Amino acid sequence: xxxxxxxxxxxxxxxxxxxxxxxxxxxxxxxxxxxxxxxxxxxxxxxxxxxxxxxxxxxxxxxxxxxxxxxxxxxxxxxxxxxxxxxxxxxxxxxxxxxxxxxxxxxxxxxxxxxxxxxxxxxxxxxxxxxxxxxxxxxxxxx
Ligand SMILES: [Zn+2]
Numbered sequence: 001x002x003x004x005x006x007x008x009x010x011x012x013x014x015x016x017x018x019x020x021x022x023x024x025x026x027x028x029x030x031x032x033x034x035x036x037x038x039x040x041x042x043x044x045x046x047x048x049x050x051x052x053x054x055x056x057x058x059x060x061x062x063x064x065x066x067x068x069x070x071x072x073x074x075x076x077x078x079x080x081x082x083x084x085x086x087x088x089x090x091x092x093x094x095x096x097x098x099x100x101x102x103x104x105x106x107x108x109x110x111x112x113x114x115x116x117x118x119x120x121x122x123x124x125x126x127x128x129x130x131x132x133x134x135x136x137x138x139x140x141x142x143x
Contacts, residue, residue, distance in 0.1 A: 001059055003055060013070070030051045053066060068096070
């Protein structure tokens with residue numbers, strides 16, 4: 001299967017926004033990114049209005065991941081109640097078959113993402129020269 005283009009992903013976002021969110025999601029840029037760690041295939045950056053999808057995704061997997069990230073855009077980051085409620089709503093609409101309850105306890109997810117965030121911040125610091133404003137990462141969801 002041919003890899004999708006960002007243009008196709010963007011078009012998919014727009015059509016899902018109309019079909020499943022009543023066009024209420026703000027405009028996001030959908031980008032493809034190959035720079036995810038193992039097991040991660042998507043990212044929603046609410047502040048930057050950006051969704052990133054793994055370049056390895058194809059077909060149904062890509063659509064499933066896009067809906068997952070759009071649910072973060074509609075709810076909040078993390079896999080807590082707000083996001084799960086949104087995912088259940090999307091399931092009822094037939095937008096996805098992903099089971100949000102397969103995601104663990106929100107408290108656990110928070111502490112896991114905190115430690116992940118801490119290490120990626122440390123990595124980012126090495127790359128960013130002093131004087132560049134610190135990026136607020138609290139609006140970013142990975143996975
Ligand atoms: Zn997620």
